[in-house]
Amino acid sequence: MKPTVVIGILGSTLDAGKFGPGRWSKWRPSVGLCMQEDLRVDRFVLIHGQQHQRLAGFVQQDIAAVSPETRVEQHIIEFTDPWDFEEVYGKLLDFARSYPFDPDTEDYLVHITTGTHVVQICLFLLTEAHYLPGRLLQTQPVKGAADAAGSWNAIDLDLSRYDSIATRFAAAAAESTSFLKSGIETNNPAFNRMIDEIEQVTVATRAPLLLMGPTGAGKSQLARRIFELKRLKRQVSGRFVEVNCATLRGDSAMSALFGHRKGAFTGASSERPGLLRTADGGVLFLDEIGELGLDEQASILRAIEDKTFFPMGADQEVKSDFQLIAGTNRDLAQRVAGGEFREDLFARLNLWTFTLPGLADRREDISPNLDYELDRYAEREGKRITFNKEARDQYLKFAMAPATRWPGNFRDLAASVTRMATFAPKGRIDVPTVNHEMERLQRSWAGSQPSSDGLETVMTAAELASVDPFDRVQLAYVVAACRDCRSLSEAGRVLFAASRARRRTTNDADRLRKYLAKFGLSWETVNGAASSAGP
Secondary structure (H helix, E strand, O other), X not given: OOOEEEEEEOOOOOOOOOOOHHHHHOOOHHHHHOOOOOOXXXXXXXXXXXXXXXXXXXXXXXXXXXXXXXXXXXXXXXXXXXXXXXXXXXXXXXXXXXXXXXXXXXXXXXXXXXXXXXXXXXXXXXXXXXXXXXXXXXXXXXXXXXXXXXXXXXXXXXHHHOHHHHHHHXXXXXXXXXXXXXXXXXXXHHHHHHHHHHHHHXXXXXXXXXXXXXXXXXXXXXXXXXXXXXHHOOOOOOOEEEEEHHHOOHHHXXXXXXXXXXXXXXXXXXXXXXXXXXXXXXXXXXXXXXXXXXXXXXXXXHHHHHOEEOOEOOOOOEEOOOEEEEXXXXXXXXXXXXXXXXXXXXXXXXXXXXXXXXXXXXXXXXXXXXXXXXXXXXHHHOOOXXXXXXXXXXXXXXXXXXXXXXXXXXXXXXXXXXXXXXXXXXXXXXXXXXHHHHHHHHHHHHOOOOXXXXXXXXXXXXXXXXXXHHHHHHXXXXXXXXXXXXXXHHHHHHHOHHHHHOOOOOOHXXXXXXXXXXXXXXXXXXXXXXXXXXX
């Protein structure tokens, strides 16, 4: 049996009493819980404030007297106001996220009999949302009897009934050394240096910023965090306005960006302020700015420099004082050389340019981003989902393998975590769930891979993740040769032709069979996959 661990709040009223022999005739929830004949408590995590240290000591002594096998672990949490819902929930959430729970080796019971009603509600919500990975435990005195032990019962929650409640209160405020990293403790040195530079630039200037990098590298999220940091520093008073320039074409582009007067063109039945004016006093993020036409680029340049522009159909200028953040996955210098992007606009944007690496170039950051995506899922859905150790290790091995491509970068990772969390049985992502997800990713990437080596048809994602890139090149050649031959012996003669010529006796088929077996493959597996794949 796994050890049982109780998480409970010291009851400053119910657990207190005269410290004499008479206390043993009184029901005290924390002590009585450890007196139950049908419940073994191996560890009791007793939460209390500093002002109740003396009472906690007496309760610990009494628990030791009635249940020597129970180890009491005192844990201090200071509540300024134990009836303040926001404070209590926040501090208990911090405890839940920092405590080293191990559900694979321990069973947890969350005692909700003691503490204020606010504390009890918060413990319920945190348990229901899997931040506290256990069952609720309730104790009560025996009516009409002087029974110090009382009675107990565990509560199995019907989670589906309470999702909407938990979502309202599942606000996890990330604390981090970097505001711009959204609380993610990233490990890539180059990325961390870049973020430090962006933070310094953000608070020091209102000049335009240019964020470059592949699709899905996090440009939009970083732009929004830059805005939030500036708002935190009271450097902006307006809104964050985001637009994907790839969706803007012709008159609709000019109208969307700069606005128009009524009747400016066919269909302009009313006045439109435009995104630049909407961003007055705030931040305008033009994602994929390299897709803008040359006319729009010229107008954007003037709006940046003079803070003025003409709406379509207007004969008077309007003003808008915004900071521009531009994003692109294009090489703008190359587009300038090709005449597709204005050189003067590029020069204006190129003062502060930062290139975000893709996920494949930040593999050491996959693990902390995995935790971040699980946190985001918990905030959205009100459910705390976790990995068991074997499943997490297997997923990280696959995710961090050099052969794993991540063409969609962090968008791929976010979608992958969402799928696994959705299918997680009982709030725990297990090995079968991970295996299914790895296969799904391999299939989805196969269609976009420019030159597949074909190994994904004979090996699983987990198996491929364990193959070094050096060995993968050789193995792909061997598999291709096997598919072109009619028998194992013929394939052996083709693959070992040079070494075969230098030997009197040969067994090329056995040599090839042993080579394939190193990777868990057989002749039948390789040729069967070739047949099912078609011509």
